[in-house]
Amino acid sequence: MIHASARIPLAFISSAVCCCSLLASCSKKDHAKPGSSQGTSTQTDEDSLKYLMYRIMQVTFADGGRDKSSSLPTYYWYDQVPSLNPFSTSYKDADALLDAMIGYPVNPTTGGNIDRYSFLDRTGQVSDEIQNGVVDATFSGIDNTGSLGMEATYAVDNNGKSHIVVLYADKNSPAGKLGINRGWEILAINGDTSVSYDGPDGTNVTNASNAIYGTSAVKFRFLTPDNKTVEYTVSPAEYKVNPILFDTVYTWNAKKIGYFVFYTFSSTYDNTGKATLTKQLLDQEFNKLKSAGISDLIVDLRYNGGGSVLTAEYLDSAMAPASAAGQLMYQYYYNDKLTKQTSLLGLESKVYFPGGGGLNLDNVFFIVSRSTASASELTINNLKPYMQVKLVGDTTFGKPVGFIDFEISDYDSTGTSHHLADLYAIDFETKNSRGEGGYFEGIPPDADAIDYVHYAWGDLQDDNLHQIQNYLQYGSFSRTGTERLSGSRLANPIPGSIPSRRFKGMVNYQLSKKINALMGAKVR
Secondary structure, three states, X not given: OEEEEOOOEHXXXXXXXXXXXXXXXXXXXXXXXXXXXXXOOEOOHHHHHHHHHHHHHHHOOOOOOOOHHHOOOOOOOHHHOOOOOOOOOOOOOHHHHHHHHHOOOEOOOOOOEOOOOOEEEOOOHHHHHHHOOEEOOOOOOOOOOOEOOEEEEEEEOOOOOEEEEEEEEOOOOHHHHOOOOOOOEEEEEOOEOOOOOOOOOOHHHHXXXXXXXXXXXXXXXXXXXXXXXXXXXXXXXXXXXXXXXXXXXXXXXXXXXXXXXXXXXXXXXXXXXXXXXXXXXXXXXXXXXXXXXXXXXXXEOOOOOEEEHXXXXXXXXXXXXXXXXXXXXXXXXXXXXXXXXXXXXXXXXXXXXXXXXXXXXXXXEEEXXXXXXXXXXXXXXXXXXXXXXXXXXXXXXXXXXXXXXXXXXXXXXOOOEEEEEEEEOEEEEEEEOOOOXXXXXXXXXXXXXXXXXXXXXXXXXXXXXXXXXXXXXXXXXXOOOHHHHHOOOOOOEOOOOOOOOOOOEEEOHHHHHHHHHHHOOOOO
């Protein structure tokens, strides 16, 4: 990560002290400590965070000395944001300043706000989970807690009654190790059966959300898909991410069809360059699919909010035909000032397929939803010029832009560095080899499908799988079992009923490392 660090004296606020060379990051020495002769005092950590965040996004993360044309703002839409005073009392904290800044860029198509993505991570959770594949003690923002490792939602039955249903659980998580899985209904939380949906700010919804994402052990009573009532006490813990929730191979019309559910793009390599568990599991998965001799592949990304671009590149290479080897996979686009310095800064411009995956697929189907975002969309978009790609489900989230991560730190009077936050502000846009991108409103599916959340993974009564099966057997998407589907107990999740706290986006940690290597900055 890029470290921009300083405690800012009041005397230096108006002078906008910069780093002294193009390839030097902001650090402790960049801002002199106030002496007694200056009659100044030191700003708070939050003031430092506001100043440095604003400077990285809007002014420069490294300075060209007196040549102001060499300033290097990193924010993709920096030119749409007016000059702001980061120390204004209008911004109670850095999050408020960031909210103000990202409110300016406009979507030229809709006229509305385009940046619904940028954020500050004050715990380092995103880097730990996405780059290193570890859900650690900072997952919930409080030390020594970990996570239950499951996601849930409210859904409504045919009689209009609401239910809380588990969407998925990581196999390595506390919930996953207990066997808790998709389609399990929560009947009671710590003995309280008042769990029905009562609005986004309702007591029941708040209690459910706090229990699922909380920091303490929780006793759940579940109704399983086979109508058994079970109780488990689930305690938060650390675990290594297993992004593959389920996999199988179907035989339809004597053809082998591969299927796997992928819920996060945790990186294939960690911050030290070592292969992660994600890399090992993906290697095993694609070796299994190749050995099975599949002709078509279904990749379920319906709840995948994205993650590392390295993992998107892995998936694309594994699925692409042999003819894609050496061809352009996708392109990066930066703001005008970074674009002029891409070579000097080591910023990636184009990514090529290292080779085809050797699966020789006739079709690849992606199951998608409004929760399918960023690195997931990148994966889909990159393959479209090279093979038959079909989407089933709902329109995706819409995020063709991504992050380079900046870690912002501060120094106390002893010279000790203290982490303030990781800045994830939009730094680049991506397009495929045909120049296609810009899907800020999402990528529409080829066939709409209903997400019946009570069906277990792989159940062919799942409307998404049902339609793909029809396509492969009869040549078109359709519902041939409408009476079966219409009688289903739980339909689509209530959007945002239990807001997911999972990351949505795509991060290029390798770009951060390249820049840091040039700057000589520390990389976490």
